[in-house]
Amino acid sequence: MHYTPAPRDPKADPIRINLLSDTQTRPTQAMREAMARAEVGDEQIGDDPTVNLLCERVASLLGKEAAVFMPSGTMCNVAATLAHCRPGDEILAHASAHIIAREGGAHAALGGFQITPLPGDDGQFAPGTFRAALHPRSRYQPPQTVVSVEQTANIGGGTIWKKAALDEVVEIAKANGLITHMDGARLLNACVATKISARDMAAGWDSAWIDFSKGLGAPIGGVIAGSRAFIDDVWRWKQRLGGSMRQAGICAAACVYALDHHVDRLADDHANARSLARGLSQINGIEVQEPETNLVFFRPDGAGVSGDKMVEALRKRGVLLAMMDGRIRACTHLDVSAAMIEETVALVREIVRGA
Structure with missing residues (x-):
């Protein structure tokens, strides 16, 4: 099972949308202030x-x-x-x-x-x-x-x-x-x-x-x-x-x-996961597991792109995901917006078209 991607150079390989895991969240300014007090x-x-x-x-x-x-x-x-x-x-x-x-x-x-x-x-x-x-x-x-x-x-x-x-x-x-x-x-x-x-x-x-x-x-x-x-x-x-x-x-x-x-707002992550799954499912050849919470698993093989190649292509475009148990996993969280979900779907569609 592969989980984390290879080490990256943040300058040469900047990540704008981090869907690797919800462990990637960073404390908000208000949380930092609470910690300081x-x-x-x-x-x-x-x-x-x-x-x-x-x-x-x-x-x-x-x-x-x-x-x-x-x-x-x-x-x-x-x-x-x-x-x-x-x-x-x-x-x-x-x-x-x-x-x-x-x-x-x-x-x-x-x-x-x-x-x-x-x-x-x-x-x-x-x-x-x-x-x-x-x-x-x-x-x-x-x-x-x-x-x-x-x-x-x-x-x-x-x-x-x-x-x-x-x-x-x-x-x-x-x-x-x-x-x-x-x-x-x-x-x-x-x-x-x-x-x-x-x-x-x-x-x-x-x-x-x-x-x-x-x-x-x-x-x-x-x-x-x-x-x-x-x-x-x-x-x-x-x-x-x-x-x-x-x-x-x-x-x-x-x-x-x-x-x-931050508890009630977990519903926002679930909504973003459903939106991502819906967008991916509309791309021919993408097989998506319907999410119940904030994790979205999908396979692009039917679209002519292997999971590893899709993850690497997205990474080059600033989107970070993980391979897990032969599937791609995207994880929505506090630092992922609805606009980022739309952009991710558009980039996957672009990669599939290129394939």
Whole structure:
């Protein structure tokens, strides 16, 4: 799987429209001002009021007892599995899940865990598939300890797990003694699109987290929530993985600002994604997956242009996208306007005509 493009020279290869990922967002001026005004203290001893405020708000948002501020979403996933599992335990997740495809084998390297990939369309496994993968407790097989879902499913196309499916997975897991973990990197995208609250979406999940450095536009950070006992264990693993961030209120202030100002506007990103998909689908030979949130996957092969060549041609014209799992991925976000979407479609049409 190819994700990021080759290194580029910003002077020779200027990018005007960055559709590579929603991680490409930059803090707005108002967010920067909020960061500059932040009250700070030592996060290690619970003395940073802005970090404490952020954790309280996320715990409440997700309906959990407590939360902890982490540098990244990947660290949220890694610390969660380290807290939930023992070496030799088995985790079940979709075959394209971030914990399998995008975290450098951290769960095996650091925890000695086995992750079993479950098949399914659009980045999601069916509850029946999960049930079928369960086995009786036996000395011959690893203890099945955690089931993980990714909301939204990134490589699946930014698809949204239906609430009914989430609830059924929880029911099966609890009946069989498994812990439930939700990778909520784009959870709030799903909430805005479905109008289901984050608390309801995460109900029944023992641990869940949200990322602030994607569509919410903060420069850093994720917050993971769960029971107080679980968060105590996560803190121990945070210490082992590098420790606290000390006067982290400067970073937490960006996340608090994002909760106040950047959640509802995720709907704009979804509208831009639909507009991009609609425009691309009108070009002969372009195959487009209908977006549910802010991710648009498409193939230009039917138009006589390979995905790699399309990405390179767009890059030369100032538009940055990514190849992912044999498809082109475009990701709309805070720094992408409707006018940029129109220009991107026009450039794709130009490239296709040239081919």
